[in-house]
Amino acid sequence: MSDTRRTPDSPDSRGTVAQTPELRADCGSCFGLCCAALPFSASADFAVDKPAGQPCMHLGEDFRCGIHQQLRPRGFAGCTVYDCFGAGQKVSQVTFGGVSWREEPDTARRMFAVFPVMRQLHELLRHLAEAMALPAARTLHADMSRIYDDIDALTHTEPAALLDVEVPALRARVGDQLTRASALVRAEARPGRKKNRRGADLFGARLGGADLRGADLRGACLIAADLSAADLRAADLLGADLRDADLRGADLTGSIFLTQPQLRQAKGDATTRLPRGLDRPAHWPA
The missing domain is CATH 2.160.20.80 (E3 ubiquitin-protein ligase SopA)
Known part of the structure; x- marks a missing residue:
C-alpha cells in the first residue's frame, strides 16, 4: 500500500475545502470505482439495473465514462449528482497502490468492498475540514483537528482494517462536533431565537x-x-x-x-x- 499521507500541523494549514484536493473527486486517478462497485436500480435516476460489483456498461477500458457528456439525456442523472469526496482516488492510488482491479482481478472484491467505507470516511473529513475553517467555531478547532487526524489515519490503513472500521461510532463523534459548530455559526449570524x-x-x-x-x-x-x-x-x-x-x-x-x-x-x-x-x-x- 502506497502511503501518501499528509498530516497538517493545524486546521488552518488545511485551508478551505476547495483547497483540499484529497477531499475532491479526481476521476482521472480512480479505477472507475463508483461505476463498478456500487449498485443502481432502473428509475428516474438510472436507465438500467446494475448490481454491485459489476462494471457499468458505459465504463471504458481507461476507466472513463463513455457517455459522460450525455448522462442526463441518456437517463443517468443519478451519476451526475454522486460525489465520492476523493475516496475513489484514495482507494485506487493509496489503499491498493495504483494497481487496478483489472490488472489484478483477485483484488476486485476487496477493492469494491473498501470503497463505500472510504467514501463515508472522506465525507466525514470533508465536513470536519469545513467546520475547522469556520471562525465562529474556533473554540472547537483543536478537538475537531484531533478527530480529523484519527479518521485520516484510518484512511491510510490496510483493506482488512478499513472493513473493520465502526463508521456509525465515528459519525456520532463527528456529528457532535458539527452540531456544536453549527450552533456557534448560527448564533453569530442571527443572535436570539x-x-x-x-x-x-x-x-x-x-x-x-x-x-x-x-x-x-x-x-x-x-x-x-x-x-x-x-x-x-x-x-x-x-x-x-x-x-x-x-x-x-x-x-x-x-x-x-x-x-x-x-x-x-x-x-x-x-x-x-x-x-x-x-x-x-x-x-x-x-
Missing part, C-alpha cells in the same frame, strides 16, 4: 423570499420546495434533501455543510449565490 426546522417535512413548501438566515435545516425534506430568492445565509443544510428545490435567486453564502451533490440535485441559475468552495452545477441555466 433561531429558526429550528431540523428534520422538518417541507416537501413542496412555499418559502420563496423567506428569511432563513441561521436556520437549522439539517436533515429537512425540501424536495421540490420553492426557495427562490430565500435568504439562507449561515443556514445549516447538513443532509437536507434538496432534490428539485428551486434555488433561483437564493443566497446561500455562508451556509454550512452544504455539498456539491445537494446542489446538483436542486434547480438554480446564475442568480443563485453559493458558498465559497462550491461550484455552480453545469446543468443550471446561465
Whole structure:
C-alpha cells in the first residue's frame, strides 16, 4: 500500500475545502470505482439495473465514462449528482497502490468492498475540514483537528482494517462536533431565537423570499420546495434533501455543510449565490 499521507500541523494549514484536493473527486486517478462497485436500480435516476460489483456498461477500458457528456439525456442523472469526496482516488492510488482491479482481478472484491467505507470516511473529513475553517467555531478547532487526524489515519490503513472500521461510532463523534459548530455559526449570524426546522417535512413548501438566515435545516425534506430568492445565509443544510428545490435567486453564502451533490440535485441559475468552495452545477441555466 502506497502511503501518501499528509498530516497538517493545524486546521488552518488545511485551508478551505476547495483547497483540499484529497477531499475532491479526481476521476482521472480512480479505477472507475463508483461505476463498478456500487449498485443502481432502473428509475428516474438510472436507465438500467446494475448490481454491485459489476462494471457499468458505459465504463471504458481507461476507466472513463463513455457517455459522460450525455448522462442526463441518456437517463443517468443519478451519476451526475454522486460525489465520492476523493475516496475513489484514495482507494485506487493509496489503499491498493495504483494497481487496478483489472490488472489484478483477485483484488476486485476487496477493492469494491473498501470503497463505500472510504467514501463515508472522506465525507466525514470533508465536513470536519469545513467546520475547522469556520471562525465562529474556533473554540472547537483543536478537538475537531484531533478527530480529523484519527479518521485520516484510518484512511491510510490496510483493506482488512478499513472493513473493520465502526463508521456509525465515528459519525456520532463527528456529528457532535458539527452540531456544536453549527450552533456557534448560527448564533453569530442571527443572535436570539433561531429558526429550528431540523428534520422538518417541507416537501413542496412555499418559502420563496423567506428569511432563513441561521436556520437549522439539517436533515429537512425540501424536495421540490420553492426557495427562490430565500435568504439562507449561515443556514445549516447538513443532509437536507434538496432534490428539485428551486434555488433561483437564493443566497446561500455562508451556509454550512452544504455539498456539491445537494446542489446538483436542486434547480438554480446564475442568480443563485453559493458558498465559497462550491461550484455552480453545469446543468443550471446561465
